[in-house]
Amino acid sequence: xxxxxxxxxxxAARTLTPGLVLVVLVFMGQLPYSLSGHNSITPYFVLMGVxxxxxxxxxxxxxxxVFLVGLMQDALEGEPFGVNAFVLIxxxxxxxxxxxxxxxxxxxxxxxxxxxxxxxxDLLRWLLVSFVLGTALAxxxxxxxxxxxxxxxxxxTVAFALAHKTLPRGGxxxxxx
Amino acid sequence: MLRPRPGRLMRASxxxxxxxxxxxxxxxxxxxxxxMLIGKADPTLYERxxxxxxxxxxxxxxxxxxxxxxxxxxIIDLKLLYAAHEENRALREENERLLRWxxxxxxxxxxxxxxxxxxxxxxxxxxxxxxGRVIGDSGGAFLRSVLVNIGHRDGVRKGAAAVEDSGLxxxxxxxxxxxxxxxxxxxxxSRIPVLVGESRERAILAGDNSDRPKLAYLPAEIxxxxxxxxxxxxxxxxxxxxxxxxxxxxxxxxxxxxxxQPFYSAQRLEFVRLMDFGLTGVLxxxxxxxxGR
Numbered sequence: 001x002x003x004x005x006x007x008x009x010x011x012a013a014r015t016l017t018p019g020l021v022l023v024v025l026v027f028m029g030q031l032p033y034s035l036s037g038h039n040s041i042t043p044y045f046v047l048m049g050v051x052x053x054x055x056x057x058x059x060x061x062x063x064x065x066v067f068l069v070g071l072m073q074d075a076l077e078g079e080p081f082g083v084n085a086f087v088l089i090x091x092x093x094x095x096x097x098x099x100x101x102x103x104x105x106x107x108x109x110x111x112x113x114x115x116x117x118x119x120x121x122d123l124l125r126w127l128l129v130s131f132v133l134g135t136a137l138a139x140x141x142x143x144x145x146x147x148x149x150x151x152x153x154x155x156x157t158v159a160f161a162l163a164h165k166t167l168p169r170g171g172x173x174x175x176x177x
Numbered sequence: 178m179l180r181p182r183p184g185r186l187m188r189a190s191x192x193x194x195x196x197x198x199x200x201x202x203x204x205x206x207x208x209x210x211x212x213m214l215i216g217k218a219d220p221t222l223y224e225r226x227x228x229x230x231x232x233x234x235x236x237x238x239x240x241x242x243x244x245x246x247x248x249x250x251x252i253i254d255l256k257l258l259y260a261a262h263e264e265n266r267a268l269r270e271e272n273e274r275l276l277r278w279x280x281x282x283x284x285x286x287x288x289x290x291x292x293x294x295x296x297x298x299x300x301x302x303x304x305x306x307x308x309g310r311v312i313g314d315s316g317g318a319f320l321r322s323v324l325v326n327i328g329h330r331d332g333v334r335k336g337a338a339a340v341e342d343s344g345l346x347x348x349x350x351x352x353x354x355x356x357x358x359x360x361x362x363x364x365x366x367s368r369i370p371v372l373v374g375e376s377r378e379r380a381i382l383a384g385d386n387s388d389r390p391k392l393a394y395l396p397a398e399i400x401x402x403x404x405x406x407x408x409x410x411x412x413x414x415x416x417x418x419x420x421x422x423x424x425x426x427x428x429x430x431x432x433x434x435x436x437x438q439p440f441y442s443a444q445r446l447e448f449v450r451l452m453d454f455g456l457t458g459v460l461x462x463x464x465x466x467x468x469g470r
Contacts, residue, residue: 031241076234076313
């Protein structure tokens with residue numbers, strides 16, 4: 001099959017999609033939503049992206065991209081440098097190794113899986129930030145953030161799946177739920 | 178397009194690929210852990226890289242935050258519209274009260290001017306203001322800080338007091354080329370010397386990530402009541418004296434400490450004024466690193 005340069009470029013652009021989606025998610029977490037009330041708590045958007053792409057297309061998302069996106073989140077969020085990089089890589093590792101358990105299962109199972117992963121992620125984040133700042137932080141805000149994150153996952157999944165459908169198919173592990 | 182099916186060779190190579198993947202993950206985990214540990218030892222080390230990322234993101238956040246802020250305000254406006262009748266009545270009452278206060282303030286102002294004239298009082302140097310827009314409301318679960326779209330090139334200096342219309346909001350904690358991070362008074366790391374009430378008791382306003390920071394280091398015998406005004410004291414030289422901060426509120430039942438309701442509204446943070454009083458205070462040594470570039 002002969003492929004033109006345009007086709008090649010098109011494929012390359014689509015291949016970059018998961019990484020770009022993560023960057024967009026980092027920005028989404030930073031925007032000043034006047035709605036969120038006095039606590040300025042936003043869902044952990046970038047975690048949703050890492051979970052989705054780790055589950056569906058880890059072949060298009062190199063670990064180094066996840067790592068760099070984590071550092072970017074740290075810088076913008078003002079959290080100690082390295083915390084989000086650590087948490088996101090840990091979740092990415094976990095999810096991409098459990099991929100086969102989720103393939104072909106109903107969305108509810110995937111959602112529960114996400115709830116478990118997010119619990120681990122937020123717990124880890126709370127521990128790490130507390131460790132670096134040298135004080136046990138009040139857990140209420142992170143608990144609220146956890147609930148928001150789990151609640152918003154199905155909404156974001158729809159958007160991810162739309163982006164996912166435009167991508168060139170991957171191997172046997174590729175699936176859209 | 179043809180989909181490649183995993184052949185025998187590919188299946189055979191899977192364990193190797195997996196172990197290579199595992200070591201990549203482990204490597205990045207170690208790297209992140211190392212970064213955290215170094216950062217714990219010297220928290221100022223990453224400041225430049227941090228602000229470089231923020232500077233890079235500023236134009237994007239600046240553009241996108243406009244419609245988001247507008248959308249948020251629209252919804253708040255809708256809520257207000259709903260409550261307009263009640264609000265109008267309350268505002269009319271407040272207006273009457275404020276008009277009386279204005280008369281009092283005007284007479285005090287003229288009296289002040291006369292007394293100062295008699296004493297040859299040297300007033301504080303006038304403050305320099307730089308106004309910026311809030312482009313990032315970060316921090317989320319652990320920190321209370323906002324990003325603004327002005328930085329070193331606009332003359333922002335570290336430690337500058339950030340005020341909103343109604344009062345003190347925080348201070349500049351990190352300065353980039355075209356963005357800065359403001360640590361809000363409610364942040365865990367915020368400590369501000371204040372004066373409380375008419376007796377002007379000295380205390381420290383200590384943030385704890387809640388919306389209402391605590392009053393710490395109050396003298397044992399205090400005559401402070403809910404509703405008392407809290408202003409900056411200017412001690413330590415980090416802030417100018419006399420900036421309004423908030424009012425004392427009744428503590429929750431199980432709490433010994435008094436808390437302060439700040440005047441600024443975190444819900445509607447959009448524009449921020451940074452005041453430069455030419456005071457360097459406690460942040461002097463760190464400031465030099467960025468200002469000296």
